[in-house]
Each structure stands twice: as structure tokens, then as C-alpha cells.
Amino acid sequence: MTGNINSLLFIPDISGFTEFVNETDLNHSYHIVAVLLELLIDANTLDMTVSEVEGDAILFYRYGSVPTVEEILQQARLMFVRFHEHLMKYEQHRICSCGACRTAHRLKLKMIAHAGNIRHLTIKQHHKIYGPDVILLHRLLKNDVPSDEYLLLTEALVQQQEEVAAPDWVKWEQNVATYPKLGAVPHRYTLLDPLYAGLQKPAPPEPAFRSATPMMADIYIHSPPQELYELLSNLEYRLSWQQGLKDLQYNKTRLNRLGTEHVCVLEVGKLSFETVTVQVEADEQVYGEKLRRSFIFKNQVNYFFLRQEGAGTRLRMEIHYEKIKWPFGWLEGVLRKKMSEVQQKVLADLKTVAESMLPVPA
Template sequence: MTYPASLLLIPDISGFTSFVHETELEHSQHIISGLLNTIIDADELDLTVAEIEGDAVLFYQEGRVPSAGQVLAQAHAFGAAFHAWIAAYVRTCGCTCAACRSVSRLSLKVVAHAGPLGFTTVRQQRKPFGETVVVAHRLLKNDIPGHEYLLLTEGVLGRPAPTLVAPGHEGQRGQATYPELGEIRFVYLPLPRPLSPEA
């Protein structure tokens, strides 16, 4: 059976592991929950939430791959909402616990990949399944410098991937090689980060 290409989009909170390790559980839970809900609310592409994965949201759009410019605009919307939530939290929170003091150190990266997508049903919940899902998750761990960027694979951009993602937005080429998946080529570009609320 041939499956049409679908989009997978994963906004991932960078700095999550150290944030949870170094801070009070109660307030870090509240902060991460608020940020994940904010990311979901910032969806402008009519995406479907497949899973909440601790510090990330797995979105998909079945049978359709939006343009690179649309994906970039969505990544910017995620980032703007993410940082607006943090700025508002810092302004209004009077707590001095480690979680509330360090929330501004969190950042957001977004991985966009596209390819054939199958589905499996687990406890009446339909989940994306297949190599496309594996590739998207593997790409969350990469050698890209910095923690605030959009990564788009050739599945989204086409082959060979153009570095110009949208007018005025040129990315850099990168690649990652995995023994069981081969070489995955992509383009990445930084996402704008507003000034720290303390600045």
C-alpha cells in the first residue's frame, strides 16, 4: 500500500532536562504544562496533536505537506507564543524558587519532516507510525549550534533542498547519518528570540 506524504512537526523545549533536574517539581510542572498548552494553541496550520512527549508536542498533517514558507511562519508563531508566555510569567510571578527564576533559560527548537505516514491504533487513539516518525525524532538530537532554530528536511523542502526557505530567510545545509536510516539532509535557520524579560 502506498501512503501519501504527510507533515510531521515537533516543537521541542530545549533545556527541559536540566530545568526539571534543578528545580522544584510542582512549579516546573506548572511551567512546562503552560508552555506546552501555549504551543498547541499557537497552531495556525490546522495540525493534529498525536502525542505530548514530555518536553515536546508531536503534530502531524495527514496527506498534505505545507510549503516551507508556511512551516517557517508556523515555527515563528510557536516561538512568539512560547516567549510571550515566559515574559508574562516572569512579569507576574513573585516566586523566587529555582523553577521560576530559571524559566527564561528555556528555548524552543522545531523539527519539520515529511514522508509516507502510516497509523496504528492504541487504546482507541490513532497514532502516526513508520520510518517518517523515527526520522523526525532522531533529528531532535543533532549537531546544530544553538538551541533556537527550525530544521526542515528534504522531505519538506524537496531534493536537493534549497537554502532559501522563504523570501528573506536563508538557512544553512546540514546532515545527520544513522546506521539504520542512512544520511538525512536538512536545512536549518535560527528562530528569532526576543530580549530576556530581565533585559
């Protein structure tokens, strides 16, 4: 345990998600926020230490050293830009239309900085800060700033240094918040909206290959499209319906989106796939995977098209590939017949697994 030392306290806080109750929404919202929190930690340029990750916020501190307001402004700008450029890219590359994925681009970021005395407690390898100023920092998350995106600095921090000219995007507003037992807390804030103008928009993804004569098969599955889409696209479920796999290798900390790669481990080797998409009708959903290196067909892409049909889904699987010159003319027909058998097996297995996951009627 250490005594009171004047230090920087800094909290970036994410807001904007509603209270989800659907399992898919909840799971995806956790993944989305976790990636954003990692991004904010990686954007730390002030040599701050993470004390705690608290839900959708991170408690940073810099022990015994308070940076200048100019440095804090630079830090806030960097975090804001990386946060929103990531969300812009995610919006373009997402494949899921659940509530969490569909509204992720609306997430907001606010940041609060304070300078005060903190105590530092270490229990084995775990570090924790505490004290009245830590409590004050958390109380400041509840304030009357008329925006969801801002940087707030307490006057206790600002008054420790000389005033300097701020960048053009900064427009300070003076304010005072009053809290029980803590009293009046003078502070200033600036809205972060002007920073949107400097964000770099990501390049739109290119649609994947489609042939004029794909191999097609379809099946009716008594499962809602959104639930079936989750079964198809969530790689956590792949081993439950794709037969013949010994293992599936992929990044388990990230949601599947355009460009995501996974490796199917088979008895006789490995196949690497990349998630892709194409344009579909308004009443359809599509999930696609491109085989990164095919030993049979050139530029092979497998698509699953989902359309609501009654209480269930009409699922159509299409296998697209570029025609090549075969040494024997009959060989393509033999391979197509074999692939058609695989196609029918995949659809049948998906139907079995999807319908077994339906809730039992009361």
C-alpha cells in the same frame, strides 16, 4: 489502520530546565512546561493533529497533505513569538523564586519538520502514527546544530515544492546528519534568534496599595523561608492552614502569580482575592493578596513578609487599608481589634502547620 501516506511531521521541543530534585522545583517545572505545551497546541495554524505529547515535546502531523515551506516558516514564527512572550510575562508576574520559576525565562524552543510516509493506527478513541519516518523525525532531535533555538527542515520536505524567497529573518544553513540504520539525512536549518527583536515586552505590573499605618504582627517559625513561602503562596495548601474555609476556588492548572484570582468560600458567603506584590528589601520575600471587594475596609491588602532568622523564618503579616469616614468614630477601633485577633490566629495556624511539615530527624 491506514496505509503509507505522504504527510507532514512536526515537532516543537522545549529545552532548558536542569534536572530538579527539590519537590517544589519539580512541581512548578511541570506546571510551567504544561502551560507552554498548551500554548503551542493553541498556536497550531496548519490544521495539524496532535499524535502525542512526549515529555517536553509535541508530535504533530498533517495526514496526506504537506504545507509549503512558507507556511511552515509562518507557523514556526508564531509559535516562537507566543512561547517567548508568555515567558517574558511570566518572568514579570512570577511570585516564586524556586529554581524552576527563577529560570523559566531561559527556556528554549526548537522545531523540526519532515515530510514522509506514515501509518495511522486507531485503537478506540486513541490515534497513533508510526513508521520509519516517525523514527527519523525523533532522531533529528539529536543533531549538531550550534544553537538551542532553530527550525530544521529535511530536504525530503523541501524538495517536494518549488523554492521561494524566504523572510529576512531566515538564513538557511545546509547540513547532513548521519544515523545508524537510517543513513545520511540532508536537511537545512535557520536560527530563530532574529525573532527576539520583534517580541512585545509586557507592561510591568503596578505595585499594590500600602498604607502608612498598617496592622502588623509577627511570629518566628522554625521552617526555611522558601518552604514557608511555598506553603503561603501555593493555593493547594490553603485549606490546611486557613481556618473557617469551606472551599477554595481557583484554576488548579496554573501556578499562582501576580493577577491570579482565588475565591474563599465561607459559611456566610465568598471573598475574592487577587495576588499582588510590593517592593521589598533584598533579604526579604513578600506574598500579597488584595481583597477585591471589601465590606469592612476600603482597598484592603494582606501582606506576608518573610526574612531568614537562624534556621527558620521571621514572618510578619501586615493588613493595609484606606481610611474611610465611619459613621461612629469608635467603629474602626473595634474592627481593628477583631482583625488583629484574626491576624494572630492566622500566624499561629501557619506556625503549627509549617512546623508539622518538617522532616523528622533521623
